[in-house]
Amino acid sequence: MTQRKPFIVGIGGTTRTGSSSEQALALALGYAREQGAETKMYGGNDLLLPMYDPDPGTMTEAGRHLIEDLRKADGIILSSPCYHGGVSGLVKNAIDYTEEMRADPRVYFDGRAIGAIGVGYGYQGPGMVLSQLRQIGHALRGWNVPLGIAVNSAVVKFQDGKCSEPAIAKQIEIMAGQVVQHAKNFMVA
Numbered sequence: 001m002t003q004r005k006p007f008i009v010g011i012g013g014t015t016r017t018g019s020s021s022e023q024a025l026a027l028a029l030g031y032a033r034e035q036g037a038e039t040k041m042y043g044g045n046d047l048l049l050p051m052y053d054p055d056p057g058t059m060t061e062a063g064r065h066l067i068e069d070l071r072k073a074d075g076i077i078l079s080s081p082c083y084h085g086g087v088s089g090l091v092k093n094a095i096d097y098t099e100e101m102r103a104d105p106r107v108y109f110d111g112r113a114i115g116a117i118g119v120g121y122g123y124q125g126p127g128m129v130l131s132q133l134r135q136i137g138h139a140l141r142g143w144n145v146p147l148g149i150a151v152n153s154a155v156v157k158f159q160d161g162k163c164s165e166p167a168i169a170k171q172i173e174i175m176a177g178q179v180v181q182h183a184k185n186f187m188v189a
């Protein structure tokens with residue numbers, strides 16, 4: 001039985017001050033810590049990486065750190081705004097960096113619990129992005145946890161680490177708990 005805490009990496013948000021997708025991610029990681037995880041967050045400004053280039057020798061220091069953390073991760077939480085009907089370029093570009101993990105013993109998101117948060121200004125966009133993030137997690141061989149989070153930022157507000165809608169906060173807490181629990185399951189497997 002391992003004593004190590006599960007390590008959960010969060011990727012998401014936008015560079016906008018007060019970004020709701022970033023605050024939702026921060027909230028999720030906070031709940032993950034409450035439930036026994038260590039976490040590392042790559043928010044909007046941390047994701048200002050060059051467009052991923054598969055050519056050898058092009059990797060930046062910042063890109064290397066992201067990949068090093070993803071290699072260590074037992075679980076990953078992705079949070080994207082809906083930008084014109086899809087996952088934002090900022091978040092997708094960060095995910096594209098996982099191509100560096102294509103030859104790893106645990107390729108891409110293999111053996112990792114994946115949580116997903118989609119945020120949009122309305123009711124349609126968040127569900128679309130949530131679905132896309134789960135498809136990406138699946139394509140990268142990750143294990144999506146059962147509960148996905150769709151946030152309509154027109155009605156749900158985040159401020160000072162809190163969510164205005166208790167039902168959404170509860171869903172984020174449950175999703176974070178599922179990521180931690182599934183990550184622990186992988187660690188003992």
Ligand SMILES: Cc1cc2nc3c(=O)[nH]c(=O)nc-3n(C[C@H](O)[C@H](O)[C@H](O)COP(=O)(O)O)c2cc1C
Nearest residue numbers: 014016019020021081082083084085120121125153
């Ligand atoms: C370039 C751009 C495109 C957007 N496209 C959509 C969209 O197609 N559907 C939607 O629901 N919201 C759209 N939005 C709104 C964002 O999804 C919304 O502001 C959400 O809160 C996420 O951004 P935030 O993390 O910065 O708060 C768009 C915002 C921007 C800046």
